[in-house]
Amino acid sequence: MVSLISPMAVQPPVSGQYPQKSLKRDASHLSSPSTQDSLFSSQPTKRLRVAFDDNVDVRIMDDWNTKPVELVREEVRSAIEGHLRTGDEQDNTGYEQLRMIFVGAGTTQDPSRRDSEKAGYADERPNTALLKQYIAALTQRVSELRHCGSLIMAVMDINWVGREETFVATYTRFLAALGSAVPGVLRTVLDRMVRLFVNLPSSYGRILGEPYISRPEMVGRLHGVIRYLQRLIPAVSTSLAEVLRHEFPNHRTVDKRSYVGYVKNILRIAEYAPELKGEILTLITERVIKLDVEVQEEIDDLEEEEEEMVVTGDTEGVDIDDDMSDAESEASSEASVTPEERHLKTLRETVGKMDAILDLLFAHYTNAFLDGTRLQAADTYLHLLSQFENFILPTYRSRHTQFLVFHFSQLSQYNIGLFLDTLVRIAFRRATPSHSALSAIAYLSSFIARGAHISRDTVRDIFVLLGDQLTAFRLAYAPACRGPDLSRYALFYAIAQAMLYIYCFRWRDLIVLEPGQDADADDYDVFEQGEPIWIPGIKEALHQNIYSPLNPLKVCAPPIVSQFAAIANHLRFLYVFPLLETNKRLRLSSYRGIGPQLGTGGVGEMGVGKREGALAGKKGEQHHQLDAFFPFDPYQLRKSGRWMEGDYNVWKGVPGMNNGAEDSEDEDEEESEDEEFYEDEVQDLDAVSESS
Structure with missing residues (x-):
């Protein structure tokens, strides 16, 4: 039939x-x-x-519109040679037709798509097989494309990540040849791919007539091409570093998914391009510090309840909002939101982005320490220390980024020692700018106070070291001192405040225990176990410096001074309440600028004004006192906070210490006992001072 x-x-x-x-x-x-x-x-x-x-x-x-290979090659040859021969002076119909093949091939650039529709090519989009033929033909003549900029741009703008595997392979070879042969185009090639890290819609993988390509598969193809180019062309590393920095998204203009996705992808690049690892980590650290400072400045203006909601509340607010697809519900909810609520929502979203980025950094460094060799782990920690010294330490108001070094410094006693050596070097070398020295002392005291893995011997060594430095500065300053003055003796006061802070947290480690006593002295009660024995020299050193003309208890932050006074009194360490009463009648402004200006290796007027950024907003005596700046105060972010488990030394109350619950009769009795203790203590310490 x-x-x-x-x-x-x-x-x-x-x-x-x-x-x-x-x-x-x-x-x-x-x-x-x-x-x-x-x-x-x-x-x-x-x-x-x-x-x-x-x-x-x-x-x-x-393939209704496939052509013989020789015909495609001839079209490409004729179009390029015609363009090179006539340029833009004449009507290059063949060149324009070749360009429009790519413009109409499902390009991701909306303006180009509109151009194709205006030119009448909207219904003439070639399929993948024909595109592959043209790409292969262009690859053979890639050296002639340096004067064909519009054609190159059209080819680079096509949606290639969502096509079948053989096309991706052909397109990858074209990009490699193009980047090698055409000067200046390599950066544009990389720029096109890096932009997709921020905005890669899943619709790109749904090309009509093609198998579906998921977003993770498309991202993998981007990395595959970048890795291929990076191994093939030496100049890729330099250009890629510039592109990654230039294309880093603004957290204000992109959503959380895009922002975090970009960081994930550039960290992935760091894994297969080790020569870029340092630059990538530096870039991320710089951006997260800026985010941290910006968030902290805004949080400082909030009420306590609002701050808790923003920082410890729903940091996944962006994801929840993304689920709202009903336009009318969204419009009505937005209409009912006040400007203050909108501001809190935006701030919460920003905190969520910072939290997610820090969590990525913690995970990245953890993998580097666990999966690498001992030498690689050491190099990773040295790099982290460099990040801290160059970016984190000089930044005032950073609140959470510094916990990277806090966590990874406690992985080993070697890391603890290296971190402390770095801080001591910065704090006490003469070439250090004063604001860096003050910051280093704050980090030193906060790390000793809060680090859960810091040994008793380390606490004692640092406390004695600070006491020696404090005494050295007192001996240098006291002869010319006419009264407490933060602007002249900032480093002295910073060391004094550091010692007070460490004492409040680690007084247990400063007690010389008898054989058989609890090594941690958590339950040490002075009323039950008698007056403690302190490590030699610290009691005398603090007494001499506190009662010197520099009068540190007047300049140090009042909350720390009050807490130290209460604990030191309860533990029979020092009795300073009479001095505090005297200081209430003292006006720091009357001592400002009295006496000669001393050369103190970076300590002076600029040393405080620049570091204590909040001074401008202070009033009265607070303007002449230190801030209670301790960078390792409790970590509050929800997601990344999991990395702090076991690392943090939380505040512990002093056993038997009066918390204000006694009757007035008991308080009077205790006060009389304190006065008797004080008189005997002063006589003993004065005798030590005279002999020294």
Whole structure:
């Protein structure tokens, strides 16, 4: 039985794969009498009866607009040579037609897509097979493309990440050849790919007639091409570092998913491009510090309840909001939101971004320490210390970023020692700017006070070291001192405040225990176990410096002074309440600027004004006192806070210490005992001072 293929039997191809006018032409050709006669009839003069047989295998042509390879190559050659010969002075129809093939090929650039529609090519998008032929032909003539900028841009703008594997391989070879042969185009190639880290819609993987490509698969293809180029072209590393910095998104203009996704992807680059690892980590650290400072400045203006909601509340607020797809509900909810609520929501979203980025950094460094060799772990920690010294330490108001070094410094006693050595070097070397020295002392005291893995011996060594430095500064300053003055003796007061702070947290480690006593002295009660024995020298050193003309208890932050006074009194360490009463009648402003200006290796007027950034907002005596700045105060972020488990030394109350619950009769009795203790203590300490 004879089978006849008619236009009605031909299934229409997928929309957009070929021009409609071509279909009409082909169908009319097949249905013309002459064609039927020549193809299907052995007796043209006899009329045939049309019959259909279900057993006949009818096949439909898949690639309606594929062409012979030689024809494609000739089109490319003719178009490029014509353009190079005439440039833009004449009508280069062949070059423009070649360019528009790529413009209409599902480009991701909206302006180009509109150009294709205006030019009449909207219905003539070539399929992947034909595109692959043109890409291969262009690869063979890539050295001639340096003067074909518009064609290059059209090719680079096509949606290639969502196409089938063989096309991606062909396109990758083209990009490699293009980056090697055409000067200046390499950065543009990398820029196009890095931008997709921020904005890569899943719709790119849904090209009509192509298998579905998921977003993770498309991201993997981006990294595959970058890695291929990085191994093939030496200049990629330099250009890529510049692109990564330039394309780092602004946290104000992108959502959380895009912002965090960009950081994830550049950390992934650091894994297969080790020469860029340092620059990438530096870039992320710089950005998260800026985010940290910005958040802290805004949080300082909030009420306590608002601050808790923003920092410890729902840091995943962005994800929740993304689930709201109903436009009317969103519009009505936005209409009912006040400006203050909108501000808190934005701030909460920003905190969520910072929290997620810090969590990524903790995870990245953890993998580097656990998976690498001992030498690699040491290099990683040295790099982290460098980040701390160059970016974190000089930044005032940073609140959470510094916990990276807090956590990883406690992985080993070697790291603890290295971190402390770094802080001591910065704090006490003469070449250190005063604001860096003050910051280093604050970090030193906060680390000793809060680090859960710091040994008793380390606490004692640092406390004695600070006491020696404090005494050295007192001996240098006291002869010319006419009274407490933060602007002149800032480093002295910073050391004194550091010692007071450490004492409040680690007094247990400063007690010399008898054999058989609890090593931690958590339950040490002075009323039950008697007056403690302190490590030699610290009691005398603090007494001499506290009662010196520099009068540190007047300049140090009042909350710390009050807490120290209470604990020191309870533990029979020092009794300073009479001095505190005297200081209430003292006005620091009356001592400012009295006496000669001393050369103190960085301590002076600028040393305080620049570091204590909150001084401008202080009033009265507070303007002349230190801030209670201790950078390792409790970590509050919810997601990344998991890394602090086991690292943090929380505040512990002093056993048997009066918390204000006693009757007035008990308080009077205790006060009389304190006065008797004070008189005896002063006589003993004065004798030590005279002998020294």
